[in-house]
Amino acid sequence: MTTFRDELGGFSSVACLKAIVVGMEDALGDKATAIALIAAGRARGRQVVEQLGLMDKEFSLADVCEKVSTALGKEGTRLLILHKIEAVDDGYKTYSTETICSAGEPLQGSERKCTFTLGVLQGVLESISGERFRGKHTESVLRGNEFDVFEYERINR
Numbered sequence: 001m002t003t004f005r006d007e008l009g010g011f012s013s014v015a016c017l018k019a020i021v022v023g024m025e026d027a028l029g030d031k032a033t034a035i036a037l038i039a040a041g042r043a044r045g046r047q048v049v050e051q052l053g054l055m056d057k058e059f060s061l062a063d064v065c066e067k068v069s070t071a072l073g074k075e076g077t078r079l080l081i082l083h084k085i086e087a088v089d090d091g092y093k094t095y096s097t098e099t100i101c102s103a104g105e106p107l108q109g110s111e112r113k114c115t116f117t118l119g120v121l122q123g124v125l126e127s128i129s130g131e132r133f134r135g136k137h138t139e140s141v142l143r144g145n146e147f148d149v150f151e152y153e154r155i156n157r
Contacts, residue, residue, distance in 0.1 A: 011077070014103045021101070021116075034115045038135070041119020042126065048072065049127035059128070061085045061092075068124055080117055083147060085125075091133050091154045094121045095147040102142050110142040118150045125152055 004010040024033040049055055052067050059067075062085075069082040084095040101114035114137055122135045133152035139145040 014100055017100060018104055034113065037115040038119035038122070041116040041121075042123035044116075045120040045123020045125075046127045047123075048120070049124055054128055061087060064124070064128055068121075072120070079120060080148075082121075085121075088151070091152040092125050093152070094125075094150045096121075096150070097141060097147055099141075099148050102140070102148065105142050107142060108144060110140075112140075112142060113137045114140075114148055114150070117148070121150055122152055131155075 021033070021037065024036065028036070048068060048071055052071055054064060054067065065082055065085045068085075070076055072079040073081050078100070080096045080099045082094065082096045086093050086095075096117065099114045099117040101117050102110070102112060105112050118135045118137055122133055125131075125133055132155040134155055135150055135152045137148065138151050139147060139149035141148055
């Protein structure tokens with residue numbers, strides 16, 4: 001992994017990232033910010049797949065989940081804890097907790113959507129499958145669910 005800074009390294013605080021997101025929402029509005037964060041997340045997801053050597057190879061979803069979870073979890077960048085990826089009829093569902101997007105939010109009733117996290121996992125799925133998806137944040141730990149569930153519907157080209 002590249003060292004980004006000599007003394008501080010490659011990590012920053014969740015508080016700073018949340019300030020960036022809220023500042024973008026104030027300046028651009030919720031929808032434009034969501035579009036930008038999903039796009040940035042998709043690019044990061046593609047980068048993760050490439051860094052992990054998952055491009056153009058066959059892996060089970062359990063293997064992909066384990067590798068991505070390590071890269072983005074406690075031993076990695078700490079973006080989230082990825083518990084499961086499952087194939088569904090029209091795409092995929094992912095199950096995660098401790099997403100960076102929900103950090104610092106009230107535990108009950110926050111309407112925050114995890115747009116960057118949704119985008120990262122979408123970029124991962126698009127890279128490993130070679131397909132395009134439309135993602136939705138369908139269940140949230142901020143609204144009493146056990147997991148943040150993201151559903152990815154295949155887009156016909």
